[in-house]
Each structure stands twice: as C-alpha cells, then as structure tokens.
Amino acid sequence: MISGSSIRRPLLAGLCAFAAMAFACGAVRAETPSAAWDVKQLMQSMRQVKTARATFVERKYLSIVSGPLESSGTLLYNAPDRLEKHTLLPAPESLVLAGDELTITNEAKHQRRTLALQDYPIVWAFVESIRSTLAGDLPTLSRFYGVGLEGDAAQWQLILTPNEPSIRAAVSEIRIVGGRNQVASIEIVEPGGDRSVMTITEEGR
Amino acid sequence: MSGSSRRAVAAWVAFILACVAIISRTEFSTDLSAFLPRSPTPAQQLLVDQLREGVVSRQILIGIEGGTPAALAEISRRMAAKLRRDASFATVNNGENVGLEKDRDYLWRNRYLLSPAVDREHFTASALRRALEDDLQLLGSSAGMLWRKVLPQDPGGELLRLLDQLEGQTKPAMQQGVWFSKDGKRALLVAQTRSAGVDIDAQQSALARIRAAFAEAAGVGAARLLVSGPAVFSVSARETIKGDVLRFSLIATILISALLLLLYRSARTLGLALLPVASGALAGVAAVSLGLGSVHGITLGFGVTLIGEGVDYAIYLLTQMTPGTPARNTLDRIWPTLRLGVLTSVCGFSAMLFSGFPGLAQLGLFSIAGLIVAVAVTRWVLPALLSSGFSAPAVTTLAPKAAFLARHAPALRPTLLLGVALATLFLLLHRGPSWSDELARLSPVPLHDQTLDARLRSDIGAPDVRYLVVVSARDQEATLQASEHVGATLRRLTAAGMLQGFESPATYLPSRKTQRARQDALPSAETLRENLERAQSGLPFRAGLFEPFLEDVSATKRQPLLDRTDLQGTNLATKVDSLLVRRPAGWAAMLPLRGVADAQRIAREVATVPDAQAVLLDLKHDADQLYRSYRSEVLKYSLLGAAAIVALLSISLRSARRVFDVVAPLVAAVIVTSAVLILGGHGLSIFNLVGLLLVVAVGSNYSLFFDRRVDSGRDRERTIVSLLFANISTVIGFGVLSFSSVPVLNAIGSTVGTGAMLSLVFSAILARPEDRAPAGNAA
Numbered sequence: 001m002i003s004g005s006s007i008r009r010p011l012l013a014g015l016c017a018f019a020a021m022a023f024a025c026g027a028v029r030a031e032t033p034s035a036a037w038d039v040k041q042l043m044q045s046m047r048q049v050k051t052a053r054a055t056f057v058e059r060k061y062l063s064i065v066s067g068p069l070e071s072s073g074t075l076l077y078n079a080p081d082r083l084e085k086h087t088l089l090p091a092p093e094s095l096v097l098a099g100d101e102l103t104i105t106n107e108a109k110h111q112r113r114t115l116a117l118q119d120y121p122i123v124w125a126f127v128e129s130i131r132s133t134l135a136g137d138l139p140t141l142s143r144f145y146g147v148g149l150e151g152d153a154a155q156w157q158l159i160l161t162p163n164e165p166s167i168r169a170a171v172s173e174i175r176i177v178g179g180r181n182q183v184a185s186i187e188i189v190e191p192g193g194d195r196s197v198m199t200i201t202e203e204g205r
Numbered sequence: 206m207s208g209s210s211r212r213a214v215a216a217w218v219a220f221i222l223a224c225v226a227i228i229s230r231t232e233f234s235t236d237l238s239a240f241l242p243r244s245p246t247p248a249q250q251l252l253v254d255q256l257r258e259g260v261v262s263r264q265i266l267i268g269i270e271g272g273t274p275a276a277l278a279e280i281s282r283r284m285a286a287k288l289r290r291d292a293s294f295a296t297v298n299n300g301e302n303v304g305l306e307k308d309r310d311y312l313w314r315n316r317y318l319l320s321p322a323v324d325r326e327h328f329t330a331s332a333l334r335r336a337l338e339d340d341l342q343l344l345g346s347s348a349g350m351l352w353r354k355v356l357p358q359d360p361g362g363e364l365l366r367l368l369d370q371l372e373g374q375t376k377p378a379m380q381q382g383v384w385f386s387k388d389g390k391r392a393l394l395v396a397q398t399r400s401a402g403v404d405i406d407a408q409q410s411a412l413a414r415i416r417a418a419f420a421e422a423a424g425v426g427a428a429r430l431l432v433s434g435p436a437v438f439s440v441s442a443r444e445t446i447k448g449d450v451l452r453f454s455l456i457a458t459i460l461i462s463a464l465l466l467l468l469y470r471s472a473r474t475l476g477l478a479l480l481p482v483a484s485g486a487l488a489g490v491a492a493v494s495l496g497l498g499s500v501h502g503i504t505l506g507f508g509v510t511l512i513g514e515g516v517d518y519a520i521y522l523l524t525q526m527t528p529g530t531p532a533r534n535t536l537d538r539i540w541p542t543l544r545l546g547v548l549t550s551v552c553g554f555s556a557m558l559f560s561g562f563p564g565l566a567q568l569g570l571f572s573i574a575g576l577i578v579a580v581a582v583t584r585w586v587l588p589a590l591l592s593s594g595f596s597a598p599a600v601t602t603l604a605p606k607a608a609f610l611a612r613h614a615p616a617l618r619p620t621l622l623l624g625v626a627l628a629t630l631f632l633l634l635h636r637g638p639s640w641s642d643e644l645a646r647l648s649p650v651p652l653h654d655q656t657l658d659a660r661l662r663s664d665i666g667a668p669d670v671r672y673l674v675v676v677s678a679r680d681q682e683a684t685l686q687a688s689e690h691v692g693a694t695l696r697r698l699t700a701a702g703m704l705q706g707f708e709s710p711a712t713y714l715p716s717r718k719t720q721r722a723r724q725d726a727l728p729s730a731e732t733l734r735e736n737l738e739r740a741q742s743g744l745p746f747r748a749g750l751f752e753p754f755l756e757d758v759s760a761t762k763r764q765p766l767l768d769r770t771d772l773q774g775t776n777l778a779t780k781v782d783s784l785l786v787r788r789p790a791g792w793a794a795m796l797p798l799r800g801v802a803d804a805q806r807i808a809r810e811v812a813t814v815p816d817a818q819a820v821l822l823d824l825k826h827d828a829d830q831l832y833r834s835y836r837s838e839v840l841k842y843s844l845l846g847a848a849a850i851v852a853l854l855s856i857s858l859r860s861a862r863r864v865f866d867v868v869a870p871l872v873a874a875v876i877v878t879s880a881v882l883i884l885g886g887h888g889l890s891i892f893n894l895v896g897l898l899l900v901v902a903v904g905s906n907y908s909l910f911f912d913r914r915v916d917s918g919r920d921r922e923r924t925i926v927s928l929l930f931a932n933i934s935t936v937i938g939f940g941v942l943s944f945s946s947v948p949v950l951n952a953i954g955s956t957v958g959t960g961a962m963l964s965l966v967f968s969a970i971l972a973r974p975e976d977r978a979p980a981g982n983a984a
Contacts, residue, residue, distance in 0.1 A: 058345075060344065060345060060349060062344065062349075062353055063747070064353060064356065064357065064746065064747050064750050065341070065344065065745045065746060065747065066745045066746075066747065067745050069341065069344055069345035069349070070345065071345045071346065085347075087346065087347075090342055090345060091342045091345075091346065093346050093347060095347055104347065116378075116379050118379045118380075118381075118382055119302070119379060194353065
C-alpha cells in the first residue's frame with residue numbers, strides 16, 4: 001500500500017530519469033594525464049566542451065517488469081546550462097532544460113509543462129548530476145552529491161552519492177562513466193534495486 | 206406658555222426620548238458595499254455577493270520587501286508558519302508545498318469516485334489492455350521512475366487524470382523556495398481569512414495578526430510589510446469614515462454656530478436655532494434604524510449636510526421676526542413658503558429612496574425624516590420657547606446692505622445668461638466623455654492603496670478572473686449535478702478550442718448521483734480479476750503485481766459516498782467552499798474559465814445546457830454594465846424627482862410664470878454646476894447626479910423665498926438676510942463634505958455646495974424687479 005506522501009510530486013518526480021540524459025562531448029582533447037590527475041582536472045577538461053550532440057539508448061531494469069524497457073533518441077548540450085533529451089522510440093517525448101526551468105513536451109498527448117526546478121528538489125538533484133558534470137561545475141555538483149572518482153583521464157568513473165536523505169530515498173548512486181571529456185554511460189541505481197543504464201554515442205566524432 | 210404650546214413641547218420631549226431609545230439600540234455599519242448598487246439580476250446579485258462575502262473579499266495580499274532574498278524568504282516562511290496555526294485564516298500560501306499532501310491523499314484515496322473516466326467500459330478486458338500497454342510505455346519514459354510506484358494500484362491512470370485538472374493555474378515566480386515578485390525584491394504571501402469580507406471587526410483582527418506575525422518573524426531588521434486586499438480597504442475605509450464623520454460634523458457645527466452667534470449675539474438663541482436640526486438628526490437616525498435595520502457610518506457623515514440644511518428653517522423664523530411681533534405671526538407669514546420649500550426638498554430626497562444603492566436610500570430616508578422633524582419643531586416647538594418680542598439686532602443693521610446687493614443683482618443678468626449659454630455649449634460639446642463609467646470611481650479606496658494593490662496583484666499573478674459560469678439550483682446536490690452537465694459542455698468546448706480550461710466544484714466533490722453511478726460502474730472483484738488476467742496475457746508485468754488495484758477497486762465499491770466533510774483540512778475544501786455557495790434562495794456553483802477565445806459561443810451553449818440553469822458572467826463587462834444601468838436608473842429617478850418638484854410647484858403656485866421664476870435659477874445653477882465639476886477635471890459619477898438633484902431640492906427654498914410676495918419693504922430686507930444666512934449655513938454643511946476622502950460624501954458635498962450657492966445668487970439675479978417693489982405690490 002503506498003501512502004499519500006510517497007506519491008508526492010507525482011509524475012514530475014519521475015522526471016528524475018531526466019538525469020539519465022548525458023553524453024560524451026569534447027572537441028578539445030585533454031592533455032596527457034599527469035600523475036596527480038583528479039576531479040578538478042576532470043571538471044577543467046569538461047568545461048572545454050561548449051556544444052555537443054549524441055544519440056542514446058536507455059534500458060530500465062524494473063522489478064515489476066520482466067526484461068528491460070528500452071527507449072532511444074537524441075541528446076543535445078549547449079554550455080553552460082541548456083540540455084535537451086528527445087526520446088523518439090517507443091513514444092516521442094522531449095525534455096528541455098534551460099536555466100532553472102524544465103519543459104516537458106508530449107506531442108501525442110498535446111501536453112506541455114514547464115517546471116521551476118526549485119519546486120522539485122529531487123528532479124533538480126538528478127538534473128544537476130549530469131548538467132554540472134558536463135559544465136564542469138564542481139561547486140554545484142558538490143552541493144548535491146558526495147563526489148568520488150576512479151580510473152584515469154582516459155577511462156574514468158564518477159560516483160555520485162546524494163547528500164540529502166530525502167534524495168537518497170529516491171536514488172542511492174549515480175555512476176557516470178567516460179573517457180577524456182566524453183561521457184559514455186550513466187547508470188542510476190535506486191534503493192529498491194531498480195536501475196537504469198543509458199549508453200551514449202556522440203555524433204560527428 | 207399656552208396650552209397648545211405646552212402640548213407641543215411635551216410631545217416633542219416624548220418624541221426625542223423615543224428617538225434616543227431607538228438609537229441606543231441601533232447597529233452602526235461601515236460596510237462599503239452599501240454604496241455598490243443592489244443588483245437587478247440574480248447573476249449580478251451574485252457578483253455583488255462575491256464582492257461582499259466571496260473568496261475575493263477574504264483575500265489578503267502580503268508583500269515583504271527591504272532585504273536580501275534569503276532574509277525575505279526566511280521571514281516569509283516564519284510568518285506563514287505562524288499564520289497557518291492561526292484559526293482566523295483558512296489558508297496561508299507563500300509557495301511552500303504545505304498541505305498539498307492532504308490534497309493528493311484525498312484525490313488518491315477517492316480516485317475511482319472522482320475520475321471522470323470511470324464508466325462501465327472503463328474496466329473491460331480490452332480497455333484494461335489498452336491501459337496496460339500505455340503503462341508500459343510510460344514506465345520507459347521520463348516519468349517511469351515514479352509511475353512504477355503508483356502502477357500496481359492505479360493501472361488505469363486515474364491519478365494522472367485528476368492531477369491534470371489541478372494543473373494549469375498560473376503561479377508566481379519562486380526564489381529560495383517561496384513566492385517572489387519577478388524582480389526578486391518582494392517575497393509574497395496570500396492569506397485567506399475564515400470570516401467574510403463584510404465582517405470588518407474580524408478583518409481588522411486578522412490584519413493585526415498578520416502585522417504581529419511579521420514583527421515577530423522580521424525582528425528589528427530593515428524589512429517592510431505591505432498588505433493589501435479588500436479587508437485592508439474596508440478596515441481603512443472604516444477608519445476614514447469614522448474620522449471624517451467626527452471631524453466634519455465638528456467643523457460644520459463650529460462654523461455654523463459661529464455664524465449664528467455673529468447674527469444673533471445670544472447663546473440662548475443659538476441653542477434655539479440648533480434645536481430643530483438636532484431633533485431632526487436624531488429623528489433621521491431613528492427612522493433609518495427602524496426602516497432599514499442598521500445605520501451606515503456614511504449616513505451619519507451625511508448628517509453634517511442636514512445641519513446646514515435643517516438649521517435654515519430656524520434661521521428663516523429667527524431672522525425674520527421683528528421686534529414686538531409674536532413668533533406665531535411671523536410663522537403664519539412665512540409658513541406657506543417654508544412648507545412648500547420642505548415639500549420640494551422631500552421630493553428631491555425621495556428620488557434617493559428608490560435608487561438601487563442601499564446606502565443612498567439610507568441618506569434619502571435620513572434626510573426626509575430629519576427635514577420634516579426639523580421644520581415641525583420650528584413650526585410648533587420653537588414659538589413656545591421664544592419670548593414674544595424676540596428680534597435679532599444684527600439683522601437690523603445687515604438688512605439694508607443685503608437688500609442693496611439684492612437690488613443690484615439683476616444688473617448681472619446679461620452676464621448670467623452668457624455664463625449659462627457658455628456652460629450649456631460646453632456641456633453639449635463635452636457630452637461624450639463627461640460620464641465616468643467605471644465602477645472603480647465609486648470605490649472608496651484611495652488611489653495610493655489601489656496602486657499598491659495592483660502591484661502586489663501583478664506580482665502574484667493572481668488570475669484576473671473575468672469569465673465565470675454561474676450555475677444555480679435549489680440545493681447542493683442539484684447544483685453539483687447541474688455543474689456536471691455544464692462541465693460536459695465546457696469540456697467539449699475546450700476540445701474545440703473555445704477555451705483553455707475551467708474549474709468546477711464537481712471536480713473535487715462530484716454529485717452523489719455521479720458518485721453512485723461511478724461506484725455502480727466498477728465491476729465486481731471476480732469480473733475485474735478475469736478482465737485483468739485476459740488484458741495482461743503476453744505483457745511482461747510480474748504476476749500478482751496488480752493485487753493492490755483489485756483491492757482498491759473493491760474497497761471503493763463498498764465505501765460511503767463523499768461529502769463536504771471528507772475534504773476537511775485540504776486546500777480543496779477552501780476551493781470547493783469558494784466555488785459552491787449557499788444563496789438566499791438555493792445554491793450556486795461558480796465555474797471560472799481560463800483562456801476564453803469565443804465568449805459569445807460559450808454563453809450561448811452554456812445557456813442551453815439541458816437540466817441546468819447556467820449563465821456566463823463577464824465580470825468586467827457586466828460590472829461596467831451594472832454601473833451604466835444604475836446610472837440610468839438614478840437618472841430616471843432624478844428626473845422623476847425633478848418632475849415631482851415642478852408638479853408640486855405648479856399645484857402650489859398656480860401660475861406658470863411663477864413656476865418658471867422659481868425653476869429658472871435652479872436650472873441655471875444645475876447647468877453651471879455641472880460645467881464647473883467637469884472643468885474641475887472629473888467625469889460625473891452617479892453621486893454627482895444625485896447631488897444635482899439635491900441642488901434643485903435645496904435651491905428651490907431660496908428661489909421660493911425670492912418669489913414670495915411680501916407685505917413690507919422691511920420684511921423683504923429681513924427675508925433676504927435670512928436667505929443669505931440660511932444659504933451660507935447650507936454651503937458650510939455640504940461644503941465641508943467636499944474635503945472628505947469618501948467619494949460619495951465628497952461628490953455630493955462639492956456638487957450641492959457649489960449648486961446651493963449658485964442657486965441663491967441666480968435667484969437674486971433673476972428675481973423680477975416688480976416683486977422687489979416695496980409694500981402695496983403684494984400679489
């Protein structure tokens with residue numbers, strides 16, 4: 001039995017999946033990794049990327065459904081704060097993040113909704129996990145997450161764990177895998193064991 | 206003192222005691238809507254009711270400025286927390302998501318009774334299959350993470366449908382988690398009081414609580430509190446009215462007393478002169494209290510004018526008495542004119558009795574009762590109290606000077622004619638914009654407060670509700686049923702693009718009939734289980750996933766139907782209470798519309814919905830319409846009043862020429878007064894119109910006395926002095942009101958003050974020379 005509070009900010013909180021929009025970028029190659037390669041340097045190299053376009057495939061593994069649910073589409077990033085996710089299959093839907101506003105459009109259902117991120121802290125946290133990473137904005141990222149880093153500049157994995165208990169209730173961990181200043185995949189793990197994996201292929205590289 | 210005098214005095218004392226007894230039990234009000242028109246149609250009545258008691262009247266807009274956004278947000282949060290615990294407020298909203306859990310809980314628990322989609326088709330195997338396929342798609346989308354939690358209980362998506370209906374309302378900008386103005390300078394809150402807007406005591410205490418909460422939350426910082434809204438207006442208007450009434454009564458009394466002292470040089474005579482008007486004022490208040498239930502503060506303010514007008518009768522008597530003549534003789538001489546003068550005044554004030562403004566009716570009744578009693582006291586009580594040889598010494602010295610002026614006044618005739626001609630031309634050229642057609646002009650709210658209100662309102666983005674469908678029926682259930690019929694039509698029109706959406710109380714509280722129909726449409730547990738199994742075959746959902754759904758549906762089938770008490774504690778309760786209201790006869794539901802594209806078509810279709818009595822109100826248009834219809838009504842009654850005055854004069858004077866002589870100065874005064882008012886930069890309001898009628902009613906007294914055939918040159922001189930002083934006291938009485946900030950008092954005061962003065966001057970100028978001839982020429 002779910003309680004009223006568990007359906008707080010219905011639908012919209014579900015947009016947390018928005019955080020799964022991330023992709024590889026980087027017209028400028030980072031310099032050879034030094035021995036003391038760290039998060040600051042990763043962020044520094046991510047900041048070089050001003051615009052990027054990619055395709056994605058997202059697989060959701062949910063306990064209530066046997067087998068993964070797959071969706072795919074395109075991603076678009078414009079520094080410093082604009083991010084678009086256009087799902088094409090199985091049903092079209094688009095999410096556009098610009099500044100503090102998130103606009104969700106569903107052409108088939110004639111729905112269009114704009115939310116202020118401040119109103120939806122969980123959505124905001126998800127959104128910043130990827131946007132701050134792409135923008136190389138460590139202060140913002142650290143406001144929401146404890147930031148862990150494994151690997152080296154050529155092959156790294158960013159491990160984000162939410163600071164706020166209310167957000168930890170919705171997501172236990174976000175793992176962003178990449179090389180140089182490109183994101184290759186984003187995995188979101190939830191407390192109940194459900195998870196989603198988005199694989200990103202950048203265009204024109 | 207003769208026997209009849211003694212009886213008159215005894216009757217007067219008894220009458221005054223009775224008046225005092227009535228007044229001691231009188232309720233005094235300052236409800237501003239008394240000066241809004243009483244409405245002719247039920248829909249318009251609803252409009253006025255809303256202004257008096259509706260949600261709009263209960264709303265208090267609050268702004269906090271003068272600090273960093275973080276500091277302002279903190280004050281906003283603390284204030285809101287404090288006020289939410291206060292029972293005076295139904296809701297306090299500052300943008301924090303407080304109380305929404307309860308709303309969503311209500312929608313969630315009762316989704317199968319509330320969802321418009323629930324019918325016999327809704328849970329068949331094929332409909333469920335379609336729903337499950339949609340669900341699978343939704344799970345994969347951005348909303349999937351959440352949808353997964355709700356899905357086992359709500360595969361049909363009822364909750365989403367209900368939430369969709371809640372969306373679509375504009376909200377203020379957010380900063381730091383609370384509402385802010387777009388420029389980020391002001392934190393914003395909206396409070397709604399539990400008590401109606403007309404309950405000014407309660408509104409005043411609510412405002413005090415808001416100020417206290419702010420003081421506590423803000424401490425000694427630089428932050429400032431701004432409050433606006435109808436409650437603020439009525440509370441400050443009450444203070445203004447109280448202050449004005451007291452101040453202007455005092456000023457008028459002092460000025461007129463000084464004038465009379467100058468004239469009579471005797472405190473006793475001054476007391477006698479004030480006796481009729483004091484009796485009249487008491488009688489006026491008592492009459493209004495008996496006749497109309499309560500006495501409005503503005504009526505008391507109007508009493509000031511009665512001081513000026515009612516003291517005239519005593520002035521006519523006291524000033525025209527000559528040494529050695531008993532008061533009775535003087536009275537016998539002037540009584541016919543005095544009586545006619547009172548009757549014309551009463552005719553004029555009667556027009557106010559029939560106007561659509563409850564407040565104006567009060568003023569009319571007050572004045573009529575007051576004048577009749579004042580003249581009766583002058584006629585029967587004053588002579589008993591006056592020593593027989595009384596005469597005012599100053600009058601003897603003033604008389605020749607006044608007479609000199611009056612004798613030379615007709616020389617100004619060409620000037621007057623030219624002036625009237627110019628004024629007439631001006632009025633004709635100005636015909637278009639000279640009427641002020643905005644209801645706002647009648648509003649007693651000072652401009653500064655209106656500006657603050659407009660600023661806060663635009664900050665908050667309070668929807669400017671313009672279109673409203675009003676559905677009426679005999680009881681709550683019938684009203685909800687009718688709202689559902691209208692809602693069906695509106696949904697169809699929404700789909701056709703005629704509007705963007707609407708709200709209805711039936712969304713949150715469907716009629717029992719509809720709830721029962723939905724309950725009946727839910728399949729039995731066995732049927733639903735079979736349908737679900739067939740629908741699920743081949744889809745990847747885990748087995749047994751939808752058990753909670755089966756349980757919830759069968760629980761809904763057994764649950765008692767919803768009524769208003771189930772909403773208790775939610776924001777939806779406030780919403781339903783504001784949209785569904787009890788009226789004097791029956792109930793009414795209000796369905797506010799958003800984004801109206803074709804009002805005419807909506808009006809047409811809504812009016813023809815079967816089984817529902819519904820009408821589309823265009824608040825802006827209808828309010829202006831209301832004002833125009835009231836203006837034409839007041840105009841009609843004013844013309845009737847003027848016609849009655851002319852008829853009265855014709856019957857009494859029995860001469861067309863004399864009627865013309867009496868009326869011509871008044872017409873001239875009305876024309877010139879109108880021109881002066883418009884030149885003063887204001888359009889004429891209803892209240893100016895009423896004032897013009899009073900110019901005729903009051904001014905007729907002067908022209909009647911000028912017209913009166915007198916029997917001696919000395920009497921003539923004394924008559925002119927009495928007119929002069931009566932006029933000055935009237936001009937003082939109305940004139941001081943023109944300094945009032947209460948529009949109705951201000952408009953009537955400036956109109957009648959100007960008009961009364963002009964009436965006397967014009968009467969003197971237009972008096973026929975032969976009438977001014979000394980003794981022997983009497984008609």
